[in-house]
Amino acid sequence: MGATTSVHRTIDAVWRMESAKVIAALARYTRDVGLAEEMAQDALVAALEQWPEEGVPKNPGAWLMTTAKRRAIDQIRRRENFNRKVEEIGRDVQEATPDASEGIDDEIGDDLLSLIFTACHPVLGTEARVALTLKMLGGLKTEEIARAFLVSDSTVAQRIVRAKKALADAGVPFEVPEGPELQTRLASVLEVLYLIFNEGYSATQGDDWMRPELCAEALRLGRVLAELAPKEAEVHSLVALMEIQASRSKARTGPGGEPVLLLEQDRGKWDWLLIGRGLKALERAEALNQPPGPYYVQAALAACHGRARRPEDTDWQRIATLYEVLGQISPSPIVELNRAVALSMAYGPAAGLALVDEISGAKALQGYHLLPSVRGDFLLKLGRTKEAKAEFEKAASLTRNERERTLLLERAAGC
Amino acid sequence: MRFMVFVRSPDPLAALHTDALERGGVLLDAGDLVPHACGVSGYWLIDVRNREEAVERVKRIPLPACVVEIRQVAVV
Structure with a gap:
C-alpha cells in the first residue's frame, strides 16, 4: 500500500470517528445543522489536501474541529447576520488551536444526542432521515450511501440537500427534546436505526460489502445511543x-443464497x-x-x-405470551398469525388452527401467502392431508418468491 | 471486521480510560489475561471497519507505557 493510500485510509477512519462530533459541536455554535455539515466537509477536504503532505496531526479530531470552525467563521462573515453570530462563536475559535491537546470527546454527548434527534426529525421523510443519519452520524460518504440503497449518487446528494433545507425551513431547534415530545422523537430515531439495520439484514440483492456495513453501522449507532440515553429502555431493547x-x-442463508428458516439454521454458526x-x-x-x-x-x-442451543429447547409458551403482549401494543393480524404458530408449537396444532381460523377473515391477511401456508402446516400435523394439500397449493399461487413456491408445491405433492 | 487488541500495561486494564471505545459503539468485549512478568495484560475485542480505524481508536486511549498489539480476528 502506498503512503498516500495509507494516509487516505487513516483520514477515512478519522472522519468516521470524528465527523459526527465535529458536526454536532459546530451545530451547537451555529444553530444550523446544514452549515455545520458543510463546514465539516470543508475541513475534510482540507485534511485530504494537507495530511498526505504534512502528515496526520497528533490530534486529528481537534484539527478537524478547529479547521471547520474557522471555515464556519468565514462563511458566517459572508452572511448578513455576521455581527451577531461572529460574536457568539469568535471567542471560542480564538481560544482553539489546531494542535489543541485536549480531545473533542468531553462534553460532546449532549451535542451528539441533539444531532441524532435532529437528523431523525419527523419533519423529514423516511429516506431523508436515513440518508442524513448515515451521512452525519455514520460518517458515510454520499457514494457509499448510494451503493447501499442501490440509487445514484446524485439521488442521495439531493435527498441530503433537501433534508437540510427542510430542517432549516421548519426551524427545527438543535436540542434534545424534553417531556412528552421526547418519546415521539425517540420513536422516530429508533425507527430510523432499525430501518437501516433491516435494509442491510433483509435485502437479498445489492452490494455484498455495503449491505453488512449497514447492519454494522445501525448496530454501532444503537450502541452509541444506548450510552447517550442509558435510561431509555426502548433504546437498550432495540x-x-x-x-x-x-x-x-x-x-440465515444456504450455500446458494437461499433463505434458511430459523428452526432449521445451524446454531453452531x-x-x-x-x-x-x-x-x-x-x-x-x-x-x-x-x-x-x-x-x-x-x-x-x-x-x-x-437462549435455545437447540430448536427443541425453545420456550414456545413464553413466545406465545410475548406475541399476545405485542398484539396489545401493536395490534396486527400478522402478529396474531405468529402467535398462532407459537401456540401450535407450545400446545399443539389444534390450538394454532383455532386462532388461524379466527383471524382468517382479516383484510390484511387476504392474499398473504403465509396464512394458507401456516394453516396447511397445522392441518397436515392433524392428519387432514386433503385440506392441507389445498392450502399449500393456494399458498403457492399467492407467493411471489420462486423458491418458496417450489417448496410449497413440494409440500402439496407430499400430502 | 473484528480486531483483538492485546495490551501489556503496568496498570490493570480496568484502570485505563477505555470509555471512548464504549461510547464509540465498537467495544464488543474486554478481559484480563494471566499477568505477565512485564506487567498486567488484557484484551479488547473491537468491531471496526478496517485496520486503520482500529489503530486510530486505540490511539485515542491515554495509555501508560504499554505494549499494544492489534490483530485482526479471522472470519470462519
Missing part, C-alpha cells in the same frame, strides 16, 4: 434486538458473543422497569430463540 438478529447472519451482548442489553432494558414497548417485546422474542 440494541438487544439488533445484536441478536445480527448473531444469525451467517446461518450463530455468533454467541452477539447473543450474549443482546441478552445483556435486554437485561439493562428490564432493569429500568418501564412499560414494555414494541422493541422490548421483539427483543424478548428474539432472546427466546437466542
